Amino acid sequence: MRDGAGGGSRAMGGVRTLLVMVLIGCGEVTCLDWNPIPRKTVKHSELRGVQRFRAPGVWNYSVVSLAEGVGLLYVGAREALFALNMTDISREMYPAIRWPAPAQNKGECVQKGKNNQTECFNYVRFLQSYNRTHMYTCGTYAFQPKCSYIDVKRFTLDTAALEDGKGKCPYDPARGHTGLIVDKELYSATLHNFLGSEPVILRSLGQHYSMKTEFLPTWLNEPDFVGSALVRESSGSDIGDDDKIYFFFAERAEELDCDSELTVSRVARVCKGDVGGARTLQKKWTSFQKARLLCTLPERHVTFNTLRAMFTFSDRDWRNTAFFAIFHAQWGDVDVSAVCQYHISDLRRVFNGPFKEYKESAQKWVEYTGQVPSPRPGSCITRWHREHGYNSSLQLPDATLNFAKKHPLMHERAQARPLLLKRGVNFTRLAVTRVTALDQRLYSVLFIGTAEGWLYKALIVGSEVHVIEEVQLFEQPQPVESLTISHSKKLLYVGSRSEVLQIPLADCGRYVSLPDCLLSRDPYCAWDSEGRACVRTDQHHGSSALKQDVMLETFGRGRAKFTATPVPGPDRSRPRNVTVVVGSDLVLPCQLVSNVAQATWQFNDRELVLGGGTGTAGRFDAALRALVIGGAGPAQQGRYTCFSEERGVRFLSQTYQVAVVASAPVFMEARAPEPGAGLFWVLVVTLGSGCLLLLALALYLRRRLKLALGKGADMKPLESTLVYPISLPKEPPSLVHGKMASDSDDRFWETGNFYYSDGSLKIVPGHALSPPTAPPAPSPPTAIPGQPLHSPGRLSLGPLRGSGSNGYIRLNLSAAGEGGGGGGAEYASPFKEELRRTLQQRSILPDANPEESSV
Ligand SMILES: *[C@@H]1O[C@H](CO)[C@@H](O)[C@H](O)[C@H]1NC(C)=O
Ligand SMILES: *[C@@H]1O[C@H](CO)[C@@H](O)[C@H](O)[C@H]1NC(C)=O
Ligand SMILES: *[C@@H]1O[C@H](CO)[C@@H](O)[C@H](O)[C@H]1NC(C)=O
Ligand SMILES: *[C@@H]1O[C@H](CO)[C@@H](O)[C@H](O)[C@H]1NC(C)=O
């Protein structure tokens, strides 16, 4: 349960809680959080302990293969292969293998109408260990796939003996495929002709002939292969079962189901010992069976049809095997991603259940209710078979094989409820690990990569998910193309278009206080009370006791066990001086410890009851992340203290000493106003409005183009004081994400928001600028570095009190010393940091009712 912070009395807290807890899918046991908020957001610039690898001129680091035994990470990229030190991937352990497709192949590829910039290269698509001395690798080889062995001792590729890669590797680098080496045999699932029209699940490389799927749309219908897994079901089997290979894919539904959906997700399996039939199904799988894979909230009629990625969690006991799958759906304009988990026993049950058959009369697939031949079609050869004279699939009777050929689809479905749903995000890959926490319980931790290059780290607690953090992996948004975990080194490797990245599974140093460390619920992290630091449990060798609370057992509802724990950063207890003119709106920002924390305020050491109604009380504005008090008068003078509150824990965030003055603006700067101040203001205002015109357009275009906010990273300190017109919103903007709805979020932070010359911001009434009316002239859709963005057209949110229509916010973000303004630097830098961070924040898509837009 997300604790509502027990803030029932605080209106804002209440609104927030309501909005945050937009829950769907309340089952009997638990509610599914519709859009879970990552507790922390870690920007690219804040990443620590990261190593990166990229080679000049090499792209598409899509395939990563970990060899923990020799401490190497093998990487397959476009026309190159690398062997890296797995503890520090920036170090190459062998000279790279260059494996370009020859010019002749590229020429033919171009002649066949493929793109010489993107397609006619050799994209390495498969790289796995084959035996003790060799690896096996396949590449698209400019649309003529080839494979070969790599001698791991010398890290050389046998280019003289290239094998045909047909059926082992896709022709088209953009098409889905999967492959697995099991006991020196390669199982691959791909499209095995140039046009990509002929799908196959192939076994090759063994001493025997190769095995294929029957080329029938009932077997495979335009599949997009996503993953494969070996499950050693022969181990400890009391029926003498065989090992099985599972394949996961999405395919065209047409003619297979009565439902109107175009795409369905599937799991298929074959037996390792299958050698095909003698007459029927010669050299074809006799054990091929497939079933629908469903990720659904039935009571909400929400179904995810498109499988995007999967991860197999293998345990020493195959009975604990779990499959985690990423699904995608589009509801209107909104991308929705979901993670569903399937247990091996669920799949076995479905494959042992009834078959489906195609009813010509009804033209649809229905449950097969007739007699099933014996031995059961699709079954592996077990002890029972051997006892009945069926020593291999070659001995199976035609009746069984014919049935198997015509009935590849199972009637029942493997069905699961989403563990995690996320709106406005495209999940691309996931990896899962299990970790034993200090409470001796075993927890699953999910690492999920997105199309924008973010990584979500989520903890599964029962049937609930807690998102520990979201991490921005790359400076430029790009999809996460592979995720691999090293359990021994506790590292995660991320393959992408531009580089390979190595990141620790946990960076506990991010949590600087005991409650923050405990509230993280990160099973890798614990508080070392002696060292007074949050440490990785596996790296702690001292004798002092470690504290951890993954189940949040020490955090009683509303009980504050820890109070007034300072937020990290500059001395927060030192008050900032804020001076405003009487009648202006007072805006006091409050930095929160996490995305799920809420602000609570004290005024002159008394709890401030926040509400909208009475003018004196003020309210917490989620968009500004600030306390807003309209029309400040002498009664509002005093000391304001903000706490960041999470599950009853209060962190002291900021203290303000507010003075309300009657006179016209006097800015408290060491640099006294010059005699030509009037001229200066005219200049500032003129320049300011010019900039605004450009910025407004820039902002508009940027929004249109949905450009990422990366530009914000380039922001330089403001050199001078800028003046902006601003009005404050009357209603708190809707809060979606613990941050805010994108619109108001951007709007406010782009205003350049708050203040300070000496740590003070002024909202000065009576110096209104008429907002630009005509649409501004075209300008490049980029933010001007060093200048806050502003959209005056969208900012007319209501007049500032006492100012007619508009007021000014005066900004002084100049660096320390410049203004001699005492704590200027100290205040300015976290503020600039905050501004930059918020500008970078990706926009959060507005709420969409799944019921309205799905189905
Ligand atoms: C390879 O990388 C380039 C550059 O990042 C990208 O444009 C292209 O789509 C990638 N191709 C594949 C097949 O991943
Ligand atoms: C890999 O790097 C680590 C740390 O940088 C080093 O200790 C180790 O010896 C290296 N491994 C090899 C095989 O060189
Ligand atoms: C690709 O083809 C275009 C024209 O068809 C040519 O100008 C260009 O040089 C080619 N690029 C490469 C990398 O071969
Ligand atoms: C591994 O396979 C390669 C290629 O088939 C072969 O040349 C090599 O002898 C094998 N190594 C071992 C140890 O079996």
Ligand SMILES: *[C@@H]1O[C@H](CO)[C@@H](O)[C@H](O)[C@H]1NC(C)=O
């Ligand atoms: C099956 O194998 C057993 C011994 O492994 C043998 O005795 C039996 O004759 C075989 N049956 C057939 C039908 O080949």
Ligand SMILES: *[C@@H]1O[C@H](CO)[C@@H](O)[C@H](O)[C@H]1NC(C)=O
């Ligand atoms: C705020 O004002 C008080 C006295 O008015 C002064 O002592 C203090 O240094 C000021 N603080 C800052 C940060 O300027």
